[in-house]
Amino acid sequence: MAVPFSSKTLPEAPDLMAPDGSAVRVLLSLPRGGMATFELPPGTASIPVRHRTVEEIWFVLSGTGEMWRKQGAREEVTALEPGVCLTVPLGTAFQFRCTGAASLTILGVTMPPWPGQDEAYRVDGKWPAR
Numbered sequence: 001m002a003v004p005f006s007s008k009t010l011p012e013a014p015d016l017m018a019p020d021g022s023a024v025r026v027l028l029s030l031p032r033g034g035m036a037t038f039e040l041p042p043g044t045a046s047i048p049v050r051h052r053t054v055e056e057i058w059f060v061l062s063g064t065g066e067m068w069r070k071q072g073a074r075e076e077v078t079a080l081e082p083g084v085c086l087t088v089p090l091g092t093a094f095q096f097r098c099t100g101a102a103s104l105t106i107l108g109v110t111m112p113p114w115p116g117q118d119e120a121y122r123v124d125g126k127w128p129a130r
Contacts, residue, residue: 002102003030010037019120020046020095021129034113038106040065047095048125053108054120063104067096068126077126080104095125 006028012024022038038058040046058067065080070093078086080096088094090117098104104118 002030014039018046019117020049020120022046028112030112031113033109033111034056035078035109037061038099040096042098042101042103043130044126045127045129046095048093048095048123048130049120050093050123051077051088051090051120053090053093054112054114054119055090055125056111057109058086058088059107060084061107063098063102064100064102065096065098067094070095070103093123093125095127095129097127 004121008028010058011025013025016024017025018024018038021044021094022040025037025039027037029037040063060082061081062082063080065082067078069078069085069086071089073093087091096104096106
């Protein structure tokens with residue numbers, strides 16, 4: 001059976017809050033992946049989390065910040081600015097924060113599609129969540 005075509009305009013207001021505390025605007029999904037934007041206001045840091053079943057690819061649309069990722073002994077902080085693309089492989093602990101004067105907005109692709117709020121669980125992070 002063919003999957004129907006879909007189209008959607010970015011919602012003006014967030015659809016929900018992610019488990020990490022970022023504002024989410026849900027875009028579209030297909031059976032093997034979904035897309036949304038995530039936004040943090042200036043001076044805030046997300047709640048550090050790890051996903052149970054999904055992995056993601058992120059692309060920074062606007063703002064500046066940092067992304068902390070950790071898998072076992074491997075750990076790094078990546079500077080975020082428009083044009084930066086990064087991965088969040090399955091099992092990675094991660095946290096991000098907005099360091100600029102404008103909100104940090106990220107386009108994210110989740111594979112498979114986001115299954116719901118129980119997907120992410122809190123972990124120890126790099127910065128205090130605020």
